[in-house]
Amino acid sequence: MKAAVCREFRAPLRFEDVALSAPEANSILVRVAACAICHSDLIYIDGGWGGELPAVFGHEASGIVERIGPEVIGFAPGDRVVITMLRSCGECPCCVAGLRGSCEADFPLARRSPLTDPAGTPIGQGMKTATFAERAVVHPSQLVKIGDSVPFDVASLLACGVITGYGAVVNTARMPPGADVAVIGTGGVGVNSVQAAAIEGARRIIAVDVSDEKLAAAEQFGATHRVRAGETLGQTVRAITGGRGVDYVFVTAGAKAAIDGCLELLAPGGTAVLVGIPASGVLSSYDPGTLASASQRILGSKMGASDIRVDIPRLIELYRAKTLKLDDLITGSFAFEDINAALDTARRGQGLRNVVTFGDRAA
Ligand SMILES: [Zn+2]
Ligand SMILES: [Zn+2]
Known part of the structure; x- marks a missing residue:
């Protein structure tokens, strides 16, 4: 063959x-x-x-x-x-x-x-x-x-992109309805975190990317706000959320965002989820004092912590119901x-x- x-x-x-x-x-x-x-x-x-x-x-x-x-x-x-x-x-x-x-x-x-x-x-x-x-x-x-x-x-x-992005929200974060969310990197994986957050009833869904094309796509999949990645990201996200920050940040492997950058977006008690696995040798730094005093969490999520026997049939049902794009x-x-x-x-x-x-x- x-x-x-x-x-x-x-x-x-x-x-x-x-x-x-x-x-x-x-x-x-x-x-x-x-x-x-x-x-x-x-x-x-x-x-x-x-x-x-x-x-x-x-x-x-x-x-x-x-x-x-x-x-x-x-x-x-x-x-x-x-x-x-x-x-x-x-x-x-x-x-x-x-x-x-x-x-x-x-x-x-x-x-x-x-x-x-x-x-x-x-x-x-x-x-x-x-x-x-x-x-x-x-x-x-x-x-x-x-x-x-x-x-x-x-x-x-x-098999991968959808369950990785979707599972990060549903299986790893177990995001409750009404949460404010930022998704950093809204390509083929991140856009599925966007649509999972929308399906699960998130309040604000802020798409962050360097590409206008990907930001426009994220809006089609349910993002309520779009922000171009850059130095003022933290300020912009805080302005959108009335100064509080978001409850969940989903960072895709392709986004190349350091953890310290995404923790800045988090509200007290907030959770950063690493959606996917970057190349070997990529290091991040963060301030553990800030993380602990704000009761924040960092979660890793491999393949959306999926059980494919449960998640794939469920996603097919959502697709057939025209809920999942x-x-x-x-x-x-x-x-x-x-x-x-x-x-x-x-x-x-x-x-x-x-x-x-x-x-x-x-x-
Ligand atoms: Zn893959
Ligand atoms: Zn086993």
Whole structure:
């Protein structure tokens, strides 16, 4: 099968014929239909998290189950699925505590990549998924069935960007109705924090970004105020909130905002949520005295602290009820052959989500 292989950081992906091993016990072979470009793909491809090459990245995908390995229950060939990087055992202390994204179990797929080049040399399965390829072999816990009501390109967004932004508000922050909120960085992830805050009944939702295009998008997704990021951000947010500051600040990984900058926006008792994971080596500083005396909190949120079996069906229901916007998140569509153009578009910060589709499988 064809895969877009990363052999060198900061270089275009190369189309290669690679071998994908048949699904072994507790694994499933999925034919990929659509894969969105996520900021995390760019961080990996550009070397921001290191790691071994060659590898195939791509982790925000949808497709059709083609073959199931032994011992798989609950899936059958032909099932339409969302494909995620969240591989979980359901039994370790993290899974039991509801933190499936931090599962500590050991999986055979983690020890031996299902991908090899024609000479038999292993190719890494980036982010446990590797869906910049025509097919992928994953653990059943990484899949959620979606039925027939969601197009593949829209469904792919549920695998990462949507659950990350939405889950930060609903699962991590457990934001109550009536809260004042700022979202720093309103691209393909942050805009989902904006719409989650709106759905959950936030009072003021202040979108902060350097891009007028992204600020305009945030308003479509429910932001009540827009502020261009800059030195007077703290003053501007305080002016909007009558001097008090906001109850929640959601900072996306792409926003490059330091914690000290976002704590300045917080009201007493307020919470800063780190939505997503910046490149290695990014450090922040804050004044612990101020944090403690104002009873403020900083929360990390990996993949929206999602349980995909619960959250993805719920998001599909909200989408079908026209409460959750997904179609409008797709601002660029590319054929698989043009994946490097899709990556460059995302790298330039253009649009919300750029989606790659395979053959005629977008619908
Ligand atoms: Zn992602
Ligand atoms: Zn686990």
